[in-house]
Amino acid sequence: MRRAARAGCHRAVRRLIGQAEMVRTLITRYGRVGALLWGIASCAPQPSYRPAAPPAQRTPPAPPAPAPAAPAKPNLPSDGKIREQDIGSRAPALPPGASGSKETGRAPSSSERSSGAEMAPVLPPPLPDDSSLLAKITPSTPAQRAASLRLTDEGRKILEAGDPGKALARLEKTIIIDSTNPYGYFYLAKAQYRMGRFRESLNFLDIAESRLGNEPFWLAEIHALRGDNYRALGQLQRAEASYNQALRLNSGNRAAAEALTRTPTEAPAVPAQPK
Template sequence: MNFFVQKIVLGVVALGFVAAVTESCAPRPPYRTPIPPAVSRPPEAPTLPPPPPPPAQESVRQPLPQESKIREQDLKTKGPVTPPGGKEPSKDANIGETRTSPEAVGQPLPDDSSLLAKITPGIPPQRAASLRLTEEGRKLLDAGDPGKALSRLEKTIVVDSTNPYGYFFLAKAHYRLGRYKESLNFLDVAESRLSEEPFWLAEVHALRGENFRALGMPQKAEASYAQALRLNSGNRTAMEALSRLQAEGSSNPR
């Protein structure tokens, strides 16, 4: 019995050995290198074509329509329009016309030559004293003593430097003394202070004409006389002087 068990055990061992040898000797498939897994990449964006270059700007401006140029040239070439039946304005308009038309002569103004009448109760004391000195200087001028009148009139400006009548009669005293340029200087000051008084402004223009006439400037003198008459047709100085100049011009034609 033991012998029989031993054979069975030996048979089992032999079968296990044979099976092991058979398995080890069986053919095996050839060795292959494993393929690495593919790396997933994000899909590439489609490449767009480059945008076309912007159109080049024109460096030269487009010329204006020819019609506008022609119109501008026409405006430049056209001269001043002369009114129907009228004459072309003179180039020497600043000198004054040689004849004063009746339309250019103003109405005669009431006499406002009294300086003492300007001394009213509300007038400042300095102005009142200056006006009295001015009246005294005028009387000396009328008496034919311009030198003494000048010294008296200079005091009027010392007392009240804003007295316009003092400047006017100072100009008149210098004119009587033959100092025509000094007279014109004082007349400029008087004119700036008498712009609101047409009667006295006409006196200023008339005396200015006298200075221009004495300086040998008849055209400027005539223009000043005409301006005086435009302000006051009753200005005797301008009226007589203008008539005299026009008579001299007609007797001595240029």
């Protein structure tokens, strides 16, 4: 205890000695004003001594949360081509009753084609009968045309009676009188067909068609007779096309309609073609 008091006295003495030396130094340098200022500063209350607080310990920040894992990408082929099994796995489900085979792009069978062929398009209504040649003779008809039409009508009657040779002679006179008479060429073609001269019949039909382009009733008659000639020559596809064209022009053409219902072996009976 005494030792501590003695040490405190020694410290106080050293402090006083140091202050005296400080006053002497200030007087020497700054005069009495400096010593006065020092004295005022030394007499100011000193803050009580407080021990320094220990440094605060910072808690380390929590580690960041791991980033969510990226969604898995689909396993696509590296060459950019879609595999056949991928297409099968991603194809939409077929409706009930549909076939999943690869026959969707196949050609239709013969039975399917025949069933489709039976679905014929809707034909226009039949044309009025325009077969009368005498009805075409009017007061304004030239005499030459009127005479040719009368001879054509006589040749038609002879032909329907079953004498194509005699009808042919009469019909040839109609062309001599009026070479522009298209009905004369048509019945000449019909007489040649009845006589088995199918090529000659086709030639007369071409002439008649070129002069009857504005009369659908007679154009249908021409196509029907042309079909009979092709059928007699064995050209069945061309015959069928001619019959169909006749029905498109006039759905009431009985010759074409009946010809389409016959089988290829049921061609109409005609005289044998002369050699």
